[in-house]
Amino acid sequence: MVNTSSLLAGLVAVSAAEAHYIFSILTHNGKQVGTDYTYIRKNTNTYMPSYTSEVVNSPDLRCNKGATNAASQTYTVKAGDTVGAKIWNRETIEHPGPAFVYMSKAPGSVSSYDGSGDWFKVWESGPTCGGGPGTDTAWCTWQDTEMSFKIPANIPSGEWLVRFEHIAIHEGHVGKAQFYMECAQLKIEGGSTGGTGSPAVKIPGVYKSTDPGIAFNKWNNPTSYTMPGGPIATFGGSGAGAVSNVAVPGGNVTTPETPAPVVEEPAEDAAGSVALWKQCGGSGYTGPTACAEGSCKGIGGWFSICMP
Ligand SMILES: [Cu+2]
Numbered sequence: 001m002v003n004t005s006s007l008l009a010g011l012v013a014v015s016a017a018e019a020h021y022i023f024s025i026l027t028h029n030g031k032q033v034g035t036d037y038t039y040i041r042k043n044t045n046t047y048m049p050s051y052t053s054e055v056v057n058s059p060d061l062r063c064n065k066g067a068t069n070a071a072s073q074t075y076t077v078k079a080g081d082t083v084g085a086k087i088w089n090r091e092t093i094e095h096p097g098p099a100f101v102y103m104s105k106a107p108g109s110v111s112s113y114d115g116s117g118d119w120f121k122v123w124e125s126g127p128t129c130g131g132g133p134g135t136d137t138a139w140c141t142w143q144d145t146e147m148s149f150k151i152p153a154n155i156p157s158g159e160w161l162v163r164f165e166h167i168a169i170h171e172g173h174v175g176k177a178q179f180y181m182e183c184a185q186l187k188i189e190g191g192s193t194g195g196t197g198s199p200a201v202k203i204p205g206v207y208k209s210t211d212p213g214i215a216f217n218k219w220n221n222p223t224s225y226t227m228p229g230g231p232i233a234t235f236g237g238s239g240a241g242a243v244s245n246v247a248v249p250g251g252n253v254t255t256p257e258t259p260a261p262v263v264e265e266p267a268e269d270a271a272g273s274v275a276l277w278k279q280c281g282g283s284g285y286t287g288p289t290a291c292a293e294g295s296c297k298g299i300g301g302w303f304s305i306c307m308p
Contacts, residue, residue: 019094020047023085023164023182027148028077036088039075040184043067047088048284049168049178052209056179061204062115063163063183069111072185079155079191084148085164085182092143095168095178096136096218098227099125101149102163102203105196110159110185118200119163120233123149126225133225134218141166154235157191163203167228173217175209197233206230274306 025032026039033039044066055061077083087093101123106113125147127133129140136142147164161183168178206229207214213228273292274280280289280296281304289296291306298304 020049020178021091021093021166021180022047022088023147023166023180024088025086026075026184027084027086027146028075029082030084030148032086033075034073037071039073039186040085040182041067041069041072043182046284049180051179052172052175052177052214055204056207056209056214057204059115059204061179061181061207063161064179064181067183069185072111074110074159074185074187076187076189077151078189079151079157080153082148082150083162083184083186084146085184086146090145092145093141093147093166094143095166095170096127096133096139096142097167097169097177098127098139098213098225099141099147100163100165100167100229101147102165102201102206102229103155104161104163104203105156106159106161108159110161110187113159113161115161115163115183115203118196119203119206120197120200120235121229121231122152122155122233123147124227124229124232126227132221132223133216134220134222151188151191152197152235154192154195155188155197156195156235157188157193159185159187162186167214169214169216169218172215173219175215177214177216192235195236197235199230199233201230276306276308278306280304280306 024036024040026034041063043064045064050060050065093099100121102119102121104115104117104119107117125140127138129138131138141147147166163181163183165179165181168180171177209215211228212226216222216225273290274288274296276293279285279287280291281298294306294308296304297307
């Protein structure tokens with residue numbers, strides 16, 4: 001006799017995050033701190049992506065839809081420390097695309113800050129890991145479980161909103177780049193006592209739907225990719241010298257490869273039927289609902305998968 005509840009829990013773990021991901025867990029100098037959403041604002045989008053047309057001009061671009069600070073705590077670190085965001089449920093970044101960290105200093109307590117001030121890009125990762133930008137493995141965050149970066153040593157001390165973002169570009173050619181972003185609340189000590197960063201951007205405002213790195217077609221043998229969001233900021237406070245935290249320039253990438261003939265996510269965007277163990281329904285789900293095998297059954301009340 002199979003234990004039904006543990007079987008279902010296993011199915012949820014396998015299926016729910018099959019193709020999507022949430023940066024829900026903070027890491028500090030390589031170690032996990034807290035658990036899901038302890039220091040990262042929870043949003044109402046769960047693991048679903050936000051598409052270009054929904055968020056690029058919306059305040060939801062800051063920390064995702066319905067993000068609330070209600071349960072989030074603020075974690076204290078030092079300037080120069082390494083901080084990261086790990087993905088919920090041991091899943092990975094399962095789409096190709098660029099990753100970013102942007103930071104915005106709260107005027108007071110970050111727990112009551114809405115992110116409407118200046119933002120600074122402090123880290124990015126692009127398609128520089130081998131092959132052209134049409135190749136999934138060229139993207140350095142491909143199948144990573146976490147993204148992490150070093151806080152600039154001379155960033156002003158204070159409370160900051162730290163925004164981790166991955167943009168999946170496999171459907172950019174039809175205007176459906178997928179935005180995955182979460183905001184951590186950090187108190188930074190030991191940084192500079194004055195100055196600010198440059199350049200500053202606003203969110204929304206930092207991206208346009210027509211940006212070449214967002215309306216990107218990975219399927220036509222592209223040879224170059226332009227990182228969205230402008231250059232990495234430098235900080236000019238009265239601390240250590242200006243720190244450049246550039247991980248990846250958005251320049252030309254050569255060695256194009258033949259694009260794959262099919263998209264990886266038939267269950268998400270095809271008109272056909274849903275494969276076994278794939279999502280076929282649930283809260284906010286708009287994809288196909290007919291199972292190729294088995295039948296569509298609800299789990300936990302908020303999504304359904306095809307089960308034999
Ligand atoms: Cu996905």
